[in-house]
Amino acid sequence: MNNYQAIFEPLTIRRMTLKNRVIMPPMGTNFANMDGTFNKEHLSYYEQRAKGGTGLITLENVCFDYPMGTNGTSQLRIDNDQYIPGLWKFNEVMHAYGASTSVQINHAGASAYGLRLNGQQAVSASDVPSKTGNPTPRPLTEEEIYGIVDRYGEAASRAQRAGFDCVEIHAGHSYLLSQFLSPLYNKRTDQFGGSAENRARFTTLVIEAVRKAVGPFFPISLRFSADELLAGGNTLDDSIDILKYFAEEVDILNVSSALNDNLQYQIDKMNLEDGWRSYMAKAVKERYPEKVIVTSGNIRSPKRAVEILENGEADLLAMGRGLIAEPNWVNKVENNQEHLLRKCISCNIGCADHRINKSRPIRCTVNPDLYYEDEYKEHQVKQPLKMVVIGGGTAGLEAAATAAEVGVSVDLYEQKGYLGGLGQEISRLPDKNRINDFITYLNNRCEELDNLTIHLNHTFTMADLAGKDVDIIVNASGAKPLLPPINGLHEVLAEENRKVFSIFDVLGDMAKFNEFEGKEVVVIGGGAVGLDMVEYYAERGAKAVSIVEMQPELAKDLDLITKLSMMEIVRDYDVNVYTSTKLMQVNADHFKVELPTGEEKELFFDLGFVCLGMKAEAPLMDELRQYARLNDAELVNIGDSKIARRIIEGTKEARDILKTIEKVEYDLTQKAVFSTIKEA
Secondary structure: OOOOOHHHHOEOOEEEEEEEOOOOOOOOOOOOOOOOOHHHHHHHHHHHHHHHOOOOEEEEEEOOOOOOOOOOOOOOEEEOHHHHHHHHHHEEEEEEEOOOEEEEEEEEHHHHHHHHHOOOEEEEEEOOOOOOOOOOOOOOOHHHHHHHHHHHHHHHHHHHHHHEEEEEEEOOOHHHHHHHHOOOOOOOOOOOOHHHHHHHHHHHHHHHHHHHHHOOOOEEEEEEEEEEEOOOOOOOHHHHHHHHHHHHHHOOOEEEEHHHHHHHOOOOOOOOOOOOOHHHHHHHHHOOOOEEEEOOOOOOHHHHHHHHHHHOOOOOOOHHHHHHHHHHHHHHHHOHHHHHOOOOOOOHHHHHHHHHHHOOOOOOOOOOOOOOOOOHOOOOOOOEEEEEEEEEEEHHHHHHHHHHHHOEEEEEEEOOOEEHHHHHOOOHHHHHOOOHHHHHHHHHHHHHOOEEEEEEOOOOOOHHHOOOOOOOOEEEEEEEEEOOOOOOOOHHOOOOOEEEHHHHHHHOHHHHHOOOOOOEEEEEOOOOOHHHHHHHHHHOEEEEEEEEOOEEEEOOOOOOHHHHHHHHHHHHHOOOEEOOEEOOOOOOOOOEEEEEOOOEEEEOOOOOOOOOEEEEEEOOOHHHHHHHHHHHHEEEEHHHHHHOOOHHHHHHHHHHHHHHHHHHHHHHHHHHHHHHHOOO
């Protein structure tokens, strides 16, 4: 019997019955065509999540007021009946798998995508930007407000006619209704501003219009920021009280949090606990027990999911990024395959940063194919192929598993006694331990493959290729710390009793670095690794933490969410920041640096860390190239051993081994054909 039965209890809301308690919330993808329609890959992305057992699929926010309400680089539309056929097809596909469907209709307001506004000024409650540094919007007139209310109703009617089972209204996350509800944005003095009742009026009118459009039997969901978590914004108590003005006609209360300026609590940063936001949902449930309550927030573990349901904290579990990473979450949990869950690690690189910060289509660090998932396994090799993988980091493991899953015989060599490489080591930092979930999944996946042999504690040499008749060689040997020839650096690092360390010194023996109180810490390098050390010591009570970066800013190449999180730590813990500052010399107890003014300064420390990034390490590449050339083998170099980067690039390159396998198999087939012709 499954240990997680609460997850699989059906739930009926008006005339919609959900087969289980897991829902996919609306998440922008940048997959849509520029005319606001679906394409094949976009539809397939959602199909994988429905196929994987998800109870309710909520289509990402769809524009109903074009262009003023638009959001994202590319976005689906519902502002015209011409979009109904594509939306109907979406619903046909989702319903075929037993999933119920909803669609989020949303007006971006001051968060509108500016390049589609054709020079027009974005609109809002007042002239307050939806995010610090964003363009200033103009306040809507009362006539415009009522016009938008009407368009909400029209959009809800289209959603119902397009076959959706439910409609969701977004009233949080710094979008238009949020801009009226929040005192941080709403500075109006008319009937739509001032008191909580006035600030709630727009949302009240919208819900009334939607209910009138869809009738009494169609569920309505409302997503909102229960606690804005910013000084001067709505608190949890404020929001619970505001709900009384419009909650009567709402069936589902989707409890989220935060605004644009603290996005790391809206799109949860890595070190927030599983289901951390459920206390907000529970408070809403206690005030409105007759409503269906949704919670979210890094829910990855089935055990935690069941706790939330059984403790009455919420009725439904929204797993957003979790279903990007693992579309089969529900089916795997139901079929007792918890060990094969590919859990989201909350890195926010391929999803949030790609979409919001870089205007790219979303991708995933741990899931290299969001569109077609496991379909590659259907195409097994017809030739007996052999592959060798050098290195058991995340890239090497993904390549090895992928190849073995299509029938290739694989040998993987790892010089250490454990798998996971740099990812495994970084995950030893308490705030980065979610990374280990990916490595655990890769290990478990590999263990199920009889045609994959892993050799631990084995430093690969060219002799390991002798007599193997290998078809494909994958070099995934990783990277090592970048330690430039700075005065004194290598000499100090060679000392036995020293105060200066690299990141690998810390990760190799965390027990030596567990004293914090009274310590003065100086970190050289303001990139990901340097900021990890700042986070580690600042949050644990170090007396003083300083960070030195040669570039004009910290976290220049970090994803948006991590950067916001790290800058919050720098601010809240009074970290001393030296940007545009160059390390000149390393001494036993201090660093000599050159400030932007040209002045030299000595930074004394109890602990000094040199975190200047990583560089590729591929010592055998020349010999491997020669071997491949002489033995008619294919050689690929992937992950950090190609260029030191993040896990996401290595995972994608690893899955691309399928292209190499396809090429090798084709070449072998052609040779066999030519050989047959020649013999004939």
